[in-house]
Amino acid sequence: MITNIQEHHNEEEIQLVRFQSEVVYWKGELAFISQEIKFYLDLLNSSLILKTNANYIDANYLSNQFFDLQETNDLHLKSCEGFQHQLMGQNECDQIECDHAFITAHLLLRSKIEKHIIEVRDIKQSAFIYLKDGIEKFIK
Numbered sequence: 001m002i003t004n005i006q007e008h009h010n011e012e013e014i015q016l017v018r019f020q021s022e023v024v025y026w027k028g029e030l031a032f033i034s035q036e037i038k039f040y041l042d043l044l045n046s047s048l049i050l051k052t053n054a055n056y057i058d059a060n061y062l063s064n065q066f067f068d069l070q071e072t073n074d075l076h077l078k079s080c081e082g083f084q085h086q087l088m089g090q091n092e093c094d095q096i097e098c099d100h101a102f103i104t105a106h107l108l109l110r111s112k113i114e115k116h117i118i119e120v121r122d123i124k125q126s127a128f129i130y131l132k133d134g135i136e137k138f139i140k
Contacts, residue, residue, distance in 0.1 A: 016087065019106055023084045026113050030077045033120055037070045040127050054134030062130060065123045073120070076113055083109055 044063045049056065083105070 015103075020084070020087050022106075022110070023080050023087065026109075027077065027080045027084070029117065030073055030080065030113070033073050033117075034070065034077070036120075036124065037066050037073065040124065041066050041070075043131065044127065049134070052134035052138040054130065054137075058130055062123070062127050066127075069120055069123060072116055076116055079109055079112075 041063060044059045044066070049059045086102070086105075
């Protein structure tokens with residue numbers, strides 16, 4: 001597996017390096033998202049919700065949203081790991097059809113992960129607003 005670009009590398013090898021670094025980045029992002037989801041679930045299921053007189057139904061709804069996100073996040077993480085293993089064997093692919101299928105699979109995975117990250121951000125924003133409102137009511 002090539003880990004960095006050298007002058008003697010051809011275009012396909014350079015693309016492989018880019019794919020490898022992108023998959024490593026995605027795995028890091030998805031791992032961090034897992035930590036964030038756990039944090040929000042712990043917070044939403046804590047006694048803090050009761051103390052702030054926040055709407056319990058909203059907390060339950062958000063918790064369910066985060067549980068769903070965690071399942072999706074785990075699936076994307078597994079997809080990245082599988083794709084990373086495919087990258088290791090990519091050097092053996094000399095056919096144009098193989099390269100095209102591989103690039104298509106990479107672009108599809110990228111699209112799914114980007115969509116997932118946007119969804120995570122939207123749900124985190126809803127949770128943030130919910131928690132902020134509850135805390136502001138508690139302080140006043």
